[in-house]
Amino acid sequence: MREMATSYGRSPGGYLWAVIEPAAGIALLSALFSLGFRNPAIGTNFAIFYATGLVPFMMFTDLSNKVAMALLFSKPLLNYPSVTFLDALLGRFIVNFLTQIMVSYVVFVGILMMFETRTIPQVSGIALATVMGATLAFGVGTVNAVLFTAFPIWQRVWSILTRPLVLLSGVIFIFDNVPQPYRDYLWWNPLIHVVGKMRDSFYPTYDSSYVSYAYLFGVSAILMLFGLIFLRRYHRDILDF
Structure with missing residues (x-):
């Protein structure tokens, strides 16, 4: 309840902004690329194509950043013996994970109601892709929770290093269209597997044989x-630094 009040209760609109951000990003990408291309890389609708890439990507970035800041955010509470670092991590993760599920539902259902996307959404596949992204986000966030607290400069370095991720995670293109040997290099980016599984859950003809659950969950673990x-x-x- 504290996490909900402090994260979304202080700004006008609260949870509404969690939906507006990905929706605006998808609308902007759709408008820009529709000017130069007749169809997206898969299917016929730009909005659903970019949603299947941007929604899991933004879920990962939001969750990993929120978990990474958990110790700094809850530092005063951690002075109480009954409150542990795991409480801080899980509190932030659970609230924001549920928020991202709500955002994904609103965005996907909204697009499917507004457009003829010619996709066949598979709920089980979408759920699996969501779990994949959330698991990776918790793993990355947990490591960064240590590094952000112990080495404050790492927060700025991490922000710089992850800026190209939207281009390197298959959000605006499909993995199969990347030429070799760069395709093999991109395979090692775990987000490629998350986005690939999400797109596979909407496009039945999409070949996602490159997606490796063992690799994704192994890296996360x-x-x-x-x-x-x-x-x-x-x-x-670390908290005494």
Whole structure:
């Protein structure tokens, strides 16, 4: 409840802005690319094509950043013995994960009602892609929760390093259209697998054989493990910096 009040209760509109941001991004991309292209890389509708890339991407960035800032955000509460670092991480993750599910539902349903997209959404596939993105976000956020707190400069470095991600994660193109050897390099970006699974869940003819669940969940688990180990051992020292 504290997370909900502080994250969305302070600004006019509250949760409305969580929906407006991806919707505006999708509308802008659709308008720009429709001027130069007759059809998107898959299908016939620009809005649903960019939504299947931008929605999971924005979910990852929002969740990972919120989890990464959890210790700094809840630092006063962590002085109470009954409040642990895990409470801070999970509190931020759960509230914002539920928010992103709501945003995804509103955006996708809105596009499907407004346009003839010629897609066949698969709820189970969409749910799996959402879980993939959320798991990766929690892993990245947990590691960054350590680094952001211990090394404040890392927050700025991370912001710079991740700016090209929207271009490197298959949001505005499809993985198959990338020429070799760059396609092999991009495969190592876990977000490629999240976006690929989301697009596969809307386009039945889309070939997502490159998506590796083992790789995505393996990377996420390793990041979580290292982040939680360091937090368990050093979180008190880190908060005293």
